[in-house]
Ligand code: FAD
């Protein structure tokens with residue numbers, strides 16, 4: 001006698017578009033999948049229009065692919081009359097109207113959604129289960145084990161443990177080629193005249209989605225060309241982007257990892273964060289593709305490029321997730337320096353005379369993307385030096401980037417970039433004067449401000465704000481062994497110079513919206 005399988009509803013969130021999940025191995029007539037475009041996900045941040053389009057576009061393609069493979073799928077569009085505009089209300093209604101006997105979902109990446117769905121399942125009178133998302137190298141339980149009880153856990157230690165555990169770039173228990181870290185070979189400035197390879201962009205026509213979002217009055221930021229949406233919206237495009245990256249960009253990825261230039265908005269970066277974060281492709285297949293390309297042509301792709309890239313994904317990406325699940329929910333409230341200033345208005349328009357910020361913000365508004373060093377050493381650096389409230393900084397980063405999801409946005413922003421965690425992610429704040437920005441970019445040459453001046457007419461704001469930051473936070477930073485040196489430099493300056501620098505900084509802070 002055939003056993004009765006309970007009629008099951010399986011919820012797929014917008015960042016769970018993993019076609020290789022074990023859920024989809026067999027087509028089951030008793031299972032209904034549901035994906036939904038909901039107002040509640042529009043409201044927790046003011047998203048970039050390309051971010052909303054990217055998520056909706058990828059969700060819609062994913063639903064179509066599941067249907068084509070024979071699965072039963074309900075897709076609730078934003079303007080569907082049956083859409084109750086929240087995950088929980090929609091699920092509740094479907095369970096009732098379809099006679100659902102069991103509810104299943106995959107573990108959310110975000111604390112907010114995790115809590116919310118847990119509360120929902122507690123209220124259910126039918127059986128339910130939460131399954132793994134089958135995407136990351138490290139499961140949440142494993143992360144808890146690894147991070148438990150460690151007051152400081154360096155990314156480097158975590159990364160080496162991951163290399164060993166997953167046998168990535170290893171020879172027995174030793175790192176392949178004998179060295180763990182190739183940072184010293186990487187991070188060069190772009191030579192004059194170097195033409196960066198053009199980024200691979202798609203030409204997705206998303207006019208219908210843009211119209212829908214606008215017709216529903218969704219508040220968004222940024223720009224979009226609806227006929228030419230450049231981001232991958234399905235697995236096939238994600239794999240094309242990966243292929244392009246490993247052959248065209250990986251050969252110079254490490255070398256120019258920290259380069260910033262007005263001639264290219266993505267330099268040799270992969271731009272795979274969105275595809276990975278919504279799980280169209282997995283970190284394992286990204287790393288495997290990079291290793292394969294290196295094995296096929298080690299002359300073209302030197303080992304330092306490969307190691308630098310693997311470090312970002314097997315190291316930083318998984319490490320940040322570990323920090324997140326170990327420290328939430330407290331993490332989202334941390335404000336080590338007690339910063340309270342408002343974000344300058346030009347963060348939303350790019351209209352500033354500071355060339356580095358104009359470019360980093362301008363391209364973020366145009367493409368919903370800036371690469372790591374722009375996020376860290378231009379926008380993040382400025383926000384920290386200017387004492388901006390980390391809540392406001394988080395809101396900006398969470399809205400503006402196509403890859404922004406709380407688990408990886410907040411750890412990078414509040415942690416790495418704003419040092420609001422007082423040293424959980426990093427050992428010292430990432431701040432710099434114009435010297436670093438000038439060293440790594442071509443921004444300063446055409447800037448209204450003078451990179452070499454600390455005070456006076458057209459002095460670069462980064463220079464005085466830098467010393468003002470250290471002076472303001474002497475009690476919190478002076479005894480940090482990695483910073484003490486800076487205080488020696490500061491104290492060696494004449495009292496007159498120090499006063500002039502602090503006055504200059506105060507003047508800039510008072511007129512921050514006019515910089
Ligand atoms: P590549 O330079 O090509 O790197 C390859 C991959 O490595 C990335 O796709 C990403 O998955 C991973 N990676 C690299 N650095 C990090 C890192 N620090 N943390 C986690 N993963 C990393 N990344 C996000 O995915 N979402 C965010 O919301 C986000 N917010 C950030 C905010 C700030 C203030 C800073 C400083 C960094 C942030 N990052 C975020 C990390 C990093 O900047 C982006 O992952 C990267 O710029 C994405 O571009 P890419 O795919 O071209 O990266």
Ligand code: DLZ
Nearest residue numbers: 013014015036037038041055109110113
């Ligand atoms: C970012 C986003 C947006 C803008 N919209 C939706 C949506 O309508 N439906 C959905 O399932 N997911 C969306 N997402 C991603 C979510 O904000 C959220 O981060 C994940 O679903 C849970 O981690």
Ligand code: SF4
Nearest residue numbers: 354356434444447460
């Ligand atoms: Fe940025 Fe200062 Fe250089 Fe201008 S001079 S680009 S403001 S660092």
